[in-house]
Amino acid sequence: MESHDLATLLHGSVSPSALARVPAGMVSGVTADDLWAALAEGDLEVHYQPIVRLIGTSGDEEHPVIGAEALLRWRHPVLGLVGPEEFLIAFENDAELIRAIEVHVLLVATQAAAHAGIEVAVNLSPIRFDEGDELILSVSRALDGTSLHPPDLTLEITERELPRDMASAAKAVEQLQLLGVQVVSDDFGTGYSSVYVENLALDGIKLDGVFVRAAAESQQSREAVEEVVDRAHKLALTVVAEGVESRRQSVVARAIGCDYAQGYFYGRPGPSIPARGA
Ligand code: G
Ligand code: MN
Numbered sequence: 001m002e003s004h005d006l007a008t009l010l011h012g013s014v015s016p017s018a019l020a021r022v023p024a025g026m027v028s029g030v031t032a033d034d035l036w037a038a039l040a041e042g043d044l045e046v047h048y049q050p051i052v053r054l055i056g057t058s059g060d061e062e063h064p065v066i067g068a069e070a071l072l073r074w075r076h077p078v079l080g081l082v083g084p085e086e087f088l089i090a091f092e093n094d095a096e097l098i099r100a101i102e103v104h105v106l107l108v109a110t111q112a113a114a115h116a117g118i119e120v121a122v123n124l125s126p127i128r129f130d131e132g133d134e135l136i137l138s139v140s141r142a143l144d145g146t147s148l149h150p151p152d153l154t155l156e157i158t159e160r161e162l163p164r165d166m167a168s169a170a171k172a173v174e175q176l177q178l179l180g181v182q183v184v185s186d187d188f189g190t191g192y193s194s195v196y197v198e199n200l201a202l203d204g205i206k207l208d209g210v211f212v213r214a215a216a217e218s219q220q221s222r223e224a225v226e227e228v229v230d231r232a233h234k235l236a237l238t239v240v241a242e243g244v245e246s247r248r249q250s251v252v253a254r255a256i257g258c259d260y261a262q263g264y265f266y267g268r269p270g271p272s273i274p275a276r277g278a
Contacts, residue, residue, distance in 0.1 A: 067119030150180025209243015
């Protein structure tokens, strides 16, 4: 089975304009020093958005929380809370800064999740997968520092960018899985889906919200997205539906076989980690 069919099918399910993301406005004048200072002063906070289980639930009213995605937020002295898309993009190639911020999020999130008794997903940028041992070390240190079970930690890697070297990224994914953690492709369908699925032995995909919303809007899109979910399952990938904003989208995500879901409908990101649901 050709995994690039996944991307082709998905792209056919939405209009090209739906995929063209409008870049978020950057907070102007931010320097790397500002971010190092924010990190040192505790102004880089970790917020959490619940992830719910859809499989094995008895109806569309039941959305047990099984985990959370850790999301970085900068508590800016003037602007208030700002998301990473508004301040981090300009520093995408500053590997040292990105590493320091991501290690901070990883440490805070794993401790919070161990305490709350839930699973947690942490975002890693593709450049971290070029570091080799450095990444593996920071993940194993984070695990050593808590009672979190490794399978309860998921690392999300966005497929919007490519790691510089796919072969070493593939090796990093294998080493992470040897630690027992899971690795999933984030924003699935919006980037290099086929490259990711073909080169990395992923545990799952997070289907971008644009497809979940399209599936709830037209029968044709729904069939295409359902086919992608079926094929992902055949590749032994779990599927998280992202960006679920309404009851209707939630019902559709469950009906087409998504295993888990996340989005404003179940809960917005917030400063406290959610408790495990019934
Ligand atoms: O790329 P990634 O999936 O990691 O992005 C997560 C971002 O998506 C967060 O900043 C979060 O605030 C946002 N988000 C979470 N749920 C929803 C949703 O239901 N709708 C929209 N539009 N954005 C969401
Ligand atoms: Mn993510």
